[in-house]
Amino acid sequence: MSTLLTRAHCTGRNRLQTHAFSNPQPFVGAALAALLTMSLCFSAAAQAEAQVSGDTVTSSSAGDLAVETLAKLEFPWALAILPGNRMLITEKPGRLRIFEAGELSEPVQGVPEVAYRGPKDQGGLLDVALHPDFQSNKLIYLSYVEASDQQPSSIGDTGDARFGGNLDKSDNIVRGGAVARAKLEGHQLTDLEVIWRQAPKTLGRGHFGHRLLFGPDGKLFITSGERMRFDPSQSLSSNLGKVVRINADGSVPEDNPFVGKQDALGDIWSYGHRNILAMVMHPESDLLLAFEMGPLGGDEVNVIEPGKNYGWPKVSNGAQYNRATIPPHAGTEEYQKPIRSWTPVISPSGAMVYDGGLIPEWQGSVLVGGLSSTAIVRLEMDGNRIAVEERVDMQRRIRDLVQAPDGSLYVLVDDKKGSLLRLLPVRTDAGRPAVAPSS
Ligand SMILES: [Ca+2]
Incomplete structure (x- = not known):
């Protein structure tokens, strides 16, 4: 495990919960890696809690993703x-x-x-x-x-019976x-x-x-x-x-x-x-x-x-x-009929199709923002059928998302104290592409 990954996990970023995924088999390896990371981070956990900078890491089928906060916005x-x-x-x-x-x-x-x-x-x-x-x-x-x-003089005057x-x-x-x-x-x-x-x-x-x-x-x-x-x-x-x-x-x-x-x-x-x-x-x-x-x-x-x-x-x-x-x-x-329905609801808002090189595992995936689900929902389509569904836990109401020119994701958080986030793979020594700083 690289020094960079360990530093990112243990000292500068707050880890979000593990995502849910429809097919758990590919995640045996990821789970082992997560356990190893947890053990490496354990001694530094108290220190990490004290050093949360607002940036976080979340898990996904494409590996760990860094979540940077770029700007504050109102709704x-x-x-x-x-x-x-x-x-x-x-x-x-x-x-x-x-x-x-x-x-x-x-x-x-x-x-x-x-x-x-x-x-x-x-x-x-x-x-x-x-x-x-x-x-x-x-x-x-x-x-x-x-x-x-044309505004009514009072609510009582708005007897709108058209529907x-x-x-x-x-x-x-x-x-x-x-x-x-x-x-x-x-x-x-x-x-x-x-x-x-x-x-x-x-x-x-x-x-x-x-x-x-x-x-x-x-x-x-x-x-x-x-x-x-x-x-x-x-x-x-x-x-x-x-x-x-x-x-x-x-x-x-x-x-x-x-x-x-x-x-x-x-x-x-x-x-x-x-x-x-x-x-x-x-x-x-x-x-x-x-x-x-x-x-x-x-x-x-x-x-x-x-x-x-x-x-x-x-x-x-x-x-x-x-x-x-x-x-x-x-x-x-x-x-x-819908091709998929969710109960409990995800409250979908904002969607895109990913075609970037930065997260090659996700090419062709539909990414949907989720308000009540506080997640990004990733869908792999097979024609008009959803073949794979994944939730990337964001712990924030996601209103919209779009692909940046470098293949990272810009994501909006819906809140009075909302924000613009950037999602990108955590850099490792295992061949992840290097990403320029966001500013
Ligand atoms: Ca319907």
Whole structure:
């Protein structure tokens, strides 16, 4: 065992718990190594406890990973890599920052006004994505929550019956999600244009959805949550509870499944969704994978196909928060079934497909952030089947993650005192690639 590994384990970093893994056999060797490390570290344990610097080590199928804390942020929500070793980061209260050379910038100017209603609010400034031709056109896309121009004078005046009685009256501001695009010029947004809106706006602090993903054809997918209203998910006259697909300028693609259909909105790609906060298109299979928050149990991985109905709120593998049962997907032909559901839930938020050289064992894996699971969930896909599932214990609510140009991972921790982390293999003498310091 190398001196470097021993130092990293025993004096500078705090070890997180061992991860869970579906196939324990490859970990006999890892377990022996862990025992050896524990025995080496034992005498230094008290000293290590006293020297915790904020950096930690966590275990994984790819060996030990160092977890560096790079910056402090208030409820960070999304990451997007910019050219030139720079990165955009959103904070839910309404700030967009650039992370460069180890430093966070002051907020970028020109961000639209967002309606953020405090720490329990799921709204605010949410995702950020680069146009596929960002290098030439400098366009970025922001998803966020805006207040309606028409506000009720009191909660009593908000008898919004459009989607039944499921109205969250814990808040008194009528709001809805929006997507805007703008040019990023230095630390300033210009030519801002709102290209899409949730409809209708309604009350409530939850289920905005709002992940953004450009497909290889240049179309933009938006996950649009059902605002805790349940029934909009099954209504084709509302874009709540949907996966939406638009052109990069906000217009509706002619090949969307409901274009020209009566009483249906053309921007809808799929429906019957609750709240999707993570989505990827896998480059090997071209499958669009969406990770949907279930109710009490029943988080879902769905393969999204145009025009299909994914069941919410008619069917779910979870239960209502009042413990009322919901029929499961199984046994129905009408609704698409998830390829995986989690109970207890993981609360998926943020996803990516790893293709870096720094952690070669993970190439092709889908990495999903987990809020309640306080983990990164790694999935090896075999077509539309999950072949291997691993949890990398982070002991923090993971909101989003993205691959850095050097193959390490940038990870956001969801908290009022949240943070930007970097994950990378612990260097050993056994051939791990050397990694430059992060700053
Ligand atoms: Ca479903």
